[in-house]
Amino acid sequence: MNPFSEAPIVEAKNAYILQEYQTVISKASFEIHKGEFVYLIGRTGGGKSSLLKTLYADLPLRSGEMNVAGFHIHKIKRSEIPFLRRKVGIVFQDFQLFPDRNVAENLLFVMKATGWHDSGKMKNRLAEVLMRVGLGSVGNKMPHQLSGGEQQRVVIARALINEPQILFADEPTGNLDPEVAEGILQLFLEINRSGTAVLMATHNHTFLQAHPARVLKCQNGKLLDSQKDEISLTND
Numbered sequence: 001m002n003p004f005s006e007a008p009i010v011e012a013k014n015a016y017i018l019q020e021y022q023t024v025i026s027k028a029s030f031e032i033h034k035g036e037f038v039y040l041i042g043r044t045g046g047g048k049s050s051l052l053k054t055l056y057a058d059l060p061l062r063s064g065e066m067n068v069a070g071f072h073i074h075k076i077k078r079s080e081i082p083f084l085r086r087k088v089g090i091v092f093q094d095f096q097l098f099p100d101r102n103v104a105e106n107l108l109f110v111m112k113a114t115g116w117h118d119s120g121k122m123k124n125r126l127a128e129v130l131m132r133v134g135l136g137s138v139g140n141k142m143p144h145q146l147s148g149g150e151q152q153r154v155v156i157a158r159a160l161i162n163e164p165q166i167l168f169a170d171e172p173t174g175n176l177d178p179e180v181a182e183g184i185l186q187l188f189l190e191i192n193r194s195g196t197a198v199l200m201a202t203h204n205h206t207f208l209q210a211h212p213a214r215v216l217k218c219q220n221g222k223l224l225d226s227q228k229d230e231i232s233l234t235n236d
């Protein structure tokens with residue numbers, strides 16, 4: 001089936017991305033469809049994090065429209081946000097695991113918070129997502145006993161728990177050595193190949209050269225799209 005015949009997972013129309021009352025990006029219009037892999041680039045302070053935060057309803061959208069995984073972000077109620085967060089996975093640069101809970105407890109915490117209650121199903125899903133990210137046997141380890149790359153894999157496993165339609169990743173390899181970073185990118189590509197869309201903010205231009213894909217770029221308060229615009233990949 002042609003993936004573009006389905007409704008897009010993300011649809012932004014004339015969206016204004018704001019921090020406080022400062023406009024960071026104006027009139028952003030773009031779509032992301034099922035199974036797409038999209039890089040989000042642009043210089044520091046250009047608005048990548050702000051755009052991602054708006055997509056997962058951590059920053060309000062006061063002007064324009066955004067639909068994400070079936071939710072109208074421009075009119076989403078606070079009580080609906082947890083339901084949106086079950087349809088999207090979020091991965092940050094700083095791993096944001098609870099340091100005082102082991103890996104299994106970190107993942108079970110999210111499952112409980114997102115409506116899981118059958119302990120047998122939870123255990124199975126826990127094992128599944130850890131296998132998926134290439135970590136079979138770390139459930140009993142504390143985050144500080146893992147390398148940075150392993151911690152990021154746990155975070156990706158956590159983001160996959162509820163089978164999201166899209167992963168939003170904000171500089172997910174920013175704290176990792178180049179080799180480890182490449183492994184994490186490979187994991188995102190593999191997850192993407194199995195059907196999950198990915199929008200990844202990155203400063204890592206090696207990725208774009210080695211694994212070319214569609215690019216959105218925050219530039220001078222606008223959002224450029226490699227599907228429509230001429231984009232310079234190297235010059236921020």
Ligand SMILES: Nc1ncnc2c1ncn2[C@@H]1O[C@H](COP(=O)(O)OP(=O)(O)OP(=O)(O)O)[C@@H](O)[C@H]1O
Pocket residue numbers: 019020024042043044045046047048049050051218
């Ligand atoms: N919490 C905040 N309150 C007010 N302004 C903010 C806040 N966070 C970011 N900004 C401002 O919003 C603009 C966009 O920042 P943003 O973090 O979205 O950029 P970025 O492209 O993600 O940068 P980086 O590559 O450094 O992560 C910048 O001018 C920044 O100073």
